[in-house]
Amino acid sequence: MLKKFGGLTVAVLATLALAGCGGNSQSAAVSTSTQPGTLAVNPPLRVASLSASAFAANLDATTSGQQLLQLAGTPACGVDFYYLKYWTVAPDGKPTEVSGALMVPTGAGSQCSGARPIVLYAHGTTTASNYNIADISDPSNAANSESAMIAAVFAAQGYIVVAPNYEGYDISNLGYHPYVDGAVNAEDMIDALTAARAALPHTFTPGTTDSGQLYVTGYSEGGYVAMATVKAMQAAGETVTASAPSSGPYALEAFGDAIFFGQVDIGSTVFAPLVTTSYQNAYGNVYSQTTDVYSSTYATGINTLLPTTTPLATLFQSGKLPEAALFDSTTPVTGNTQLDQLLAEPTSPPYTPEQAALFDAGFGSPGLVTNTFRAAYAADALTNPDQAMMTLLNGGTLTASDVALAASPSVGLRQDFKVNDMRNGGWMPKEPMLMCGGDQDPTVFFMNTQIMAAEWSPLVAGGLVSVLDLNGTPGGPFAPLQSAFQGTYAAMVSAEGASTAIQSYHATEAPFCMVAARDFFAQVP
Amino acid sequence: MQYKIATLALGTALALATTTGAHAGNATPNDIRIGAYFVHFDTSATAFTGPYIVPGLSTSVKNTTTLYLGYVRTLSRHFAVELAFGWPPVTHAVARGPAAVGSVPYNGQEIATVRWLSPTALLEYNFFGPTAHWRPFVGVGVNYTYFYDRSVTAAGAAVSGGPTSISMPSSVGPAVTAGFTYRINQRWHVVASYSVAQVNTRLTTDTAGVFRSSSVHFWPNAVVLSVGYSFGL
Numbered sequence: 235m236l237k238k239f240g241g242l243t244v245a246v247l248a249t250l251a252l253a254g255c256g257g258n259s260q261s262a263a264v265s266t267s268t269q270p271g272t273l274a275v276n277p278p279l280r281v282a283s284l285s286a287s288a289f290a291a292n293l294d295a296t297t298s299g300q301q302l303l304q305l306a307g308t309p310a311c312g313v314d315f316y317y318l319k320y321w322t323v324a325p326d327g328k329p330t331e332v333s334g335a336l337m338v339p340t341g342a343g344s345q346c347s348g349a350r351p352i353v354l355y356a357h358g359t360t361t362a363s364n365y366n367i368a369d370i371s372d373p374s375n376a377a378n379s380e381s382a383m384i385a386a387v388f389a390a391q392g393y394i395v396v397a398p399n400y401e402g403y404d405i406s407n408l409g410y411h412p413y414v415d416g417a418v419n420a421e422d423m424i425d426a427l428t429a430a431r432a433a434l435p436h437t438f439t440p441g442t443t444d445s446g447q448l449y450v451t452g453y454s455e456g457g458y459v460a461m462a463t464v465k466a467m468q469a470a471g472e473t474v475t476a477s478a479p480s481s482g483p484y485a486l487e488a489f490g491d492a493i494f495f496g497q498v499d500i501g502s503t504v505f506a507p508l509v510t511t512s513y514q515n516a517y518g519n520v521y522s523q524t525t526d527v528y529s530s531t532y533a534t535g536i537n538t539l540l541p542t543t544t545p546l547a548t549l550f551q552s553g554k555l556p557e558a559a560l561f562d563s564t565t566p567v568t569g570n571t572q573l574d575q576l577l578a579e580p581t582s583p584p585y586t587p588e589q590a591a592l593f594d595a596g597f598g599s600p601g602l603v604t605n606t607f608r609a610a611y612a613a614d615a616l617t618n619p620d621q622a623m624m625t626l627l628n629g630g631t632l633t634a635s636d637v638a639l640a641a642s643p644s645v646g647l648r649q650d651f652k653v654n655d656m657r658n659g660g661w662m663p664k665e666p667m668l669m670c671g672g673d674q675d676p677t678v679f680f681m682n683t684q685i686m687a688a689e690w691s692p693l694v695a696g697g698l699v700s701v702l703d704l705n706g707t708p709g710g711p712f713a714p715l716q717s718a719f720q721g722t723y724a725a726m727v728s729a730e731g732a733s734t735a736i737q738s739y740h741a742t743e744a745p746f747c748m749v750a751a752r753d754f755f756a757q758v759p
Numbered sequence: 760m761q762y763k764i765a766t767l768a769l770g771t772a773l774a775l776a777t778t779t780g781a782h783a784g785n786a787t788p789n790d791i792r793i794g795a796y797f798v799h800f801d802t803s804a805t806a807f808t809g810p811y812i813v814p815g816l817s818t819s820v821k822n823t824t825t826l827y828l829g830y831v832r833t834l835s836r837h838f839a840v841e842l843a844f845g846w847p848p849v850t851h852a853v854a855r856g857p858a859a860v861g862s863v864p865y866n867g868q869e870i871a872t873v874r875w876l877s878p879t880a881l882l883e884y885n886f887f888g889p890t891a892h893w894r895p896f897v898g899v900g901v902n903y904t905y906f907y908d909r910s911v912t913a914a915g916a917a918v919s920g921g922p923t924s925i926s927m928p929s930s931v932g933p934a935v936t937a938g939f940t941y942r943i944n945q946r947w948h949v950v951a952s953y954s955v956a957q958v959n960t961r962l963t964t965d966t967a968g969v970f971r972s973s974s975v976h977f978w979p980n981a982v983v984l985s986v987g988y989s990f991g992l
Contacts, residue, residue, distance in 0.1 A: 261924040262967040279967035280920035281811045285862035371811055
């Protein structure tokens with residue numbers, strides 16, 4: 235009897251086994267190739283889909299969102315946010331997997347579907363290792379506001395947006411970020427673009443395609459990355475329709491010299507470990523040990539400190555980094571009068587009282603960087619001068635003939651700055667470029683923009699390259715944006731006081747520059 | 760483990776039942792039944808967790824009706840074992856939660872379909888004698904549920920963010936039943952019963968390598984109406 239029952243069980247199990255062959259819906263394909271530009275997962279995950287009205291309502295729910303809406307305009311299109319995973323190349327030449335965002339305009343309007351132009355966007359400096367510009371759904375992600383900004387300015391107005399998170403962030407297991415490493419950053423941008431183009435036919439709106447128009451922009455670090463991308467794409471024979479790098483540290487060598495000469499910018503104690511870690515990994519010539527550059531208070535572990543999941547405020551409070559004191563307030567004395575003057579704390583005059591106060595915050599005890607390293611760097615900057623820096627120090631006007639890089643810097647960090655300085659390679663943009671910024675920017679000095687404009691002064695004269703100073707006297711096509719920025723900043727000063735407002739000057743410029751970029755792109759079909 | 764314990768318990772009960780009384784003398788110890796399964800799901804599911812997800816997204820399952828097939832073997836005067844299963848029904852998972860996720864409709868959308876192969880083995884105690892017209896019975900047993908043909912609808916893919924696959928490990932859980940048999944003659948009878956089984960699984964979705972999951976308790980409770988035929992072997 236039990237034997238028979240057992241027979242029936244076997245029959246049921248056989249049925250089960252047959253049923254096991256039943257179909258099951260498939261997920262996305264994972265690529266086995268690690269070639270640069272390979273989309274790792276296709277189709278990519280759509281993180282969020284917002285209609286134009288839903289996106290507008292989301293923005294309208296916060297004060298910063300309302301300001302962005304006012305500046306960027308009411309969304310004309312909905313936006314689908316996709317999370318791209320793709321392969322690029324690490325500084326050591328090995329394949330490395332990274333991530334980024336693809337934002338696709340949606341909606342019935344002709345502006346929102348069919349063949350659309352692509353904006354390739356490079357984000358600004360961040361210490362947050364989980365930075366994910368695709369994650370519009372998580373307000374706690376450090377990238378959330380930048381993600382909303384580019385979605386509102388570009389995607390919701392009909393541009394497909396591609397934005398890498400960069401190596402060292404989100405899923406990247408590189409362990410550091412190749413900060414202002416122009417060739418590596420440009421490769422990442424180009425690979426993100428290639429991956430995004432492969433993803434476009436597999437989105438929820440496969441009818442939305444690449445029109446072939448390519449606009450490259452970015453802000454702050456991303457301004458630098460955007461310019462490096464234009465340089466690399468031109469060198470590879472690829473066309474960039476137009477570009478708008480904004481508020482970027484393009485002239486790294488001159489900018490570095492200015493800082494070591496005491497013109498300490500806001501954010502320098504964060505930028506310093508990011509850049510030394512990047513160049514030490516890429517070139518191995520910044521230091522033998524971290525104490526060669528950093529004071530013993532901070533040197534231990536500083537080469538792996540950033541990017542991090544620890545909030546910046548916690549790093550400051552726990553003494554991992556000084557909040558502002560890049561250099562020691564007891565400045566080095568070398569016996570070389572000219573050098574010692576440059577190493578002394580900047581005073582007013584020649585600087586304005588506001589500038590002097592700003593620079594003064596960059597000095598404390600102990601400073602992040604040792605006096606020994608600072609003196610060695612500054613001596614090199616004096617002996618092997620950056621012509622642009624010297625022109626500015628002497629109060630001269632920058633022209634194409636006096637912005638040359640140092641012939642042969644001897645300090646490793648300066649050599650690396652020279653390699654990655656956008657003047658290097660004697661190139662010029664072939665397609666229209668707008669450089670936006672503000673001449674009072676305390677974080678990334680406007681001298682970066684001025685030096686590139688001088689380097690390319692024939693192009694500026696010819697109209698191919700234009701400079702927008704948001705703080706300049708309003709005039710020309712961007713006069714309303716200039717007035718709006720100046721009005722916004724003036725309101726911040728009266729609300730918070732000048733010394734607080736200046737801390738957010740650089741970030742405040744960003745959406746104004748991006749709207750300027752959009753207006754500029756619209757004129758270059 | 761749970762499955763092994765349940766099997767062991769059922770095996771022990773079977774051994775007890777067969778030794779406490781013989782079916783000797785019953786000329787028709789085999790009984791096959793056919794009928795209808797009216798399945799109602801009292802689904803409770805935890806909100807999906809995982810990356811890129813908003814809080815409060817859950818699911819429920821639509822009621823279903825399917826063909827019931829059963830085999831009952833009489834073991835003794837009062838004990839019988841039943842092997843019951845429904846023709847694997849397509850069940851429809853419905854989104855429960857906010858009206859929309861972003862601008863993608865959610866609540867009430869049919870987001871997935873799954874087929875169930877869900878046999879249940881029951882040890883039943885029948886009241887009254889074998890010749891009584893009305894015989895109430897109660898039973899306990901074990902249900903095994905295997906989920907297959909798991910498929911995500913377009914609405915499910917839209918809210919998940921792309922083509923999505925689902926994994927649902929098989930479930931093993933206790934089942935109970937109660938009902939009565941009405942004997943028309945020695946060969947034919949009709950049966951009505953009500954059964955509840957514990958069917959739990961961990962539903963995991965994979966969208967572009969992003970995994971989200973939810974613990975689902977289906978609590979299927981079924982009314983079965985069937986016609987049975989008894990025969991000897």
